[in-house]
Amino acid sequence: MKSKLLCGMVLFMVSATTMAQQSFNTPDLATDALASAIREQNESAMNNLLGDNWRDFLPPEGVEPDAVDRFLRDWKVRHNTIIEGDTAHLVVGNSDWQLPIPVVKTAAGWQFDIKEGAEAILTREIGRNELAAIEALHAYVDAQERYYALTTHYAQKIVSSEGKKDGLYWPVQPGEAPSPLGPAFSPKKPGQGYHGYHFRILPDSQSGFAMIAWPVSYGETGVMSFMINGDDRVWQANLGEKSAEEANAIPTFNPDDRWQQVAQ
Missing domain, CATH: 3.30.700 (Glycoprotein, Type 4 Pilin)
Structure with a gap:
């Protein structure tokens, strides 16, 4: 369960869309919260960030088992949240790997928006x-x-x-x-x-x-x-x-x- 849960979060291989529930004052706070949830294996925090049904969108075959460790290593090396207007993207590591799920500014604050990232995820x-x-x-x-x-x-x-x-x-x-x-x-x-x-x-x-x-x-x-x-x-x-x-x-x-x- 640990491998499927966290690896799925790092690669975000989803085939449908859902909107996260939790909002933040800045996009950096949102991406920091995601990294903490992955590092701490906190399923409740994942639900708050991406919605209760985010697990329904993971592929049944799972993903690479070392994806979590790779993400956390890259996060420690370097991480940055790039803001362009009302949209922000997290990039990590020396290769600037970009999280396909953007953080968007809404009336409630900054939230992860899986819907907007669906096309990039599928690609x-x-x-x-x-x-x-x-x-x-x-x-x-x-x-x-x-x-x-x-x-x-x-x-x-x-x-x-x-x-x-x-x-x-x-x-x-x-x-x-x-x-x-x-x-x-x-x-x-x-x-x-x-x-x-x-x-x-x-x-x-x-x-x-x-x-x-x-x-x-x-x-x-x-x-x-x-x-x-x-x-x-x-x-x-x-x-x-x-x-x-x-x-x-x-x-x-x-x-x-x-x-x-x-x-x-």
Whole structure:
């Protein structure tokens, strides 16, 4: 609970909006109160700052477990509240990481406004998911190469059949060598995806294998779709609202004019 509560507050991966209840005479007092609530693990203070239902907006999969420590370290290094008119933003650390939730001036005083920060929050979450999808595709290429070293052919499926090693992942017993790929590409809950993306193996006559990735929910968990083959170069395209339908209709790795290569 501690990890989900506090890490969620630091990264603020919310998908809906709510307005904080507590107000302050200055934005610095508001941001100081937030840092204290995070440092002291004070759930009551969090409720006062962001509203009683802020936990409802956290993603079910949680976030990075070291996010709280990183935020508090950056806060100690440097923190500043930048005011522009009736809006203020907290920045921390040498890299000036900006809290996506602004503090806004209202008739009652300065308050955290999750509604105003919703777009920035969503953009950051999508960006993280897209980077994770690209990293996962590179991991897939490495896994296929390891599988080929074991079998002299490439795998045609991500998860092996029960009791077999005909895919890139299979469960192992203690002391056994791990499978070429971990289980994350095939989540326990159907439709859940991995960091907001679905993955499917594609055939490729030139390199021997390929894969395509597309958002679980277009515009919410991701925007771009991605492809990779044995050359380990990633291609991207915005397939729009019908990303899932478009991605599943692609029979082989053959990027058309919609696809552009991602800079390495």
